[in-house]
Amino acid sequence: MTVDHVWRQIEQLLGSATDHVVLVAPFIKKEVFQATLDTVPAGVQKITCITRWSVAEVAAGVSDPEIAELAQRDGRATVLLCHNLHAKLYVADDHCLVGSANLTGKATGRVSAANVELLVEADVAHPEVQRVLAIFEGTTVPGTVELAAQIREQANLMQDDEDSPRVLVPGQEEQPTHWLPETRNPERLYRVYNGRHHQIGSDVLAGVLRDLAHLDIGPGLDEQAFGTAVLARLRAMPELHALTAAGRMNLGDAQADLVATGEFTGEQAQRAVETIAAWLHYFDDVHLVPVGPWEIRQGKELS
The missing domain is CATH 3.30.870.10 (Endonuclease Chain A)
Known part of the structure; x- marks a missing residue:
């Protein structure tokens, strides 16, 4: 043969x-x-x-x-x-x-x-x-x-970013599966996903591309379908279990949980929780309630 x-x-x-x-x-x-x-x-x-x-x-x-x-x-x-x-x-x-x-x-x-x-x-x-x-x-x-040209351009940018997630191929060590959103302004996600990123600074763009790589959303979606896919990924995060289970999440508790893992300082945990809150506010029907440590709650805020 x-x-x-x-x-x-x-x-x-x-x-x-x-x-x-x-x-x-x-x-x-x-x-x-x-x-x-x-x-x-x-x-x-x-x-x-x-x-x-x-x-x-x-x-x-x-x-x-x-x-x-x-x-x-x-x-x-x-x-x-x-x-x-x-x-x-x-x-x-x-x-x-x-x-x-x-x-x-x-x-x-x-x-x-x-x-x-x-x-x-x-x-x-x-x-x-x-x-x-x-x-x-x-x-x-x-x-x-x-x-195809858009995918290639973004792939080249990812190759230039030493911190970008890598695809698992034979011979590589397994990559960590844990991910928290990095991009502070979630409205940038679809712009970059759709190839409209030439007005975004290189450092910020690298962070958006890393988030998109972790989200692993297929190409060619319109903005509504893209938002639906992002939200599904967010709701699957273990850090949001309290929100998905009870309809509310105490930001102070979420921050303390991240610090307890030993992977985050207090400042890093606060930034991570604030970023998660920004993503949820953009992609989901949630609102912030200033009761003691702030809470995220499901549903639109009633005026």
Whole structure:
């Protein structure tokens, strides 16, 4: 068996296509994507590529958003994004391959240091294949050339920031999962997420990008959907358990809890709690009540 056995499987499948091709892979490198497009016969006029673009993953080098440019140049291909994608699936008309291999050099065996991967032949009519393909209908966002450029720009900024969170790849130590908001002005989050950050100073911008990396929200959302996603992430924070459970949270208690972890000074804990309060005020229906140590309470304040 050759080192490029997986690539030969993909090449044979796609070369047999006569009507349409679907490529489903979280990680796609541009060199392999171009080779894949070249493999599809000229008579096939519809190529759908479903992948995911994360700023942190692009910064880590595991995926190239520039495939959008290659798709546009080819003229037959459309790139769609599904942020929670993990499946790997390659379809040519009524036949497909399912398994573990992304469209990268190591996964397909197109480089010498190849991964151990598996692709198995299946029929597109298989219920599980149909279930996965159905999920993509109405849940993906377009992977445009403009969005690709935005993702790449932010990935480059993240690479320049030594404090930015890193994607876990084999050989790296596990990163801490604990996160508290850093950005003092939460209204900046969507601006940066949407690529409008050129009036923001470099230090502040780095903090916003770190928060966005921890939030891990898929690209291409409108502002309302983005706010909903941020709020869901906030409500999952253990520091906000009292607020979500009882509808109120004492800021003094929250500050004391952070100090008790040994990870924060009193000043750092106060700043962290104030930042959390600012995020909640911006993204949620809460208000501050000055009773003893201030409280955050669910619901809009009645006048």
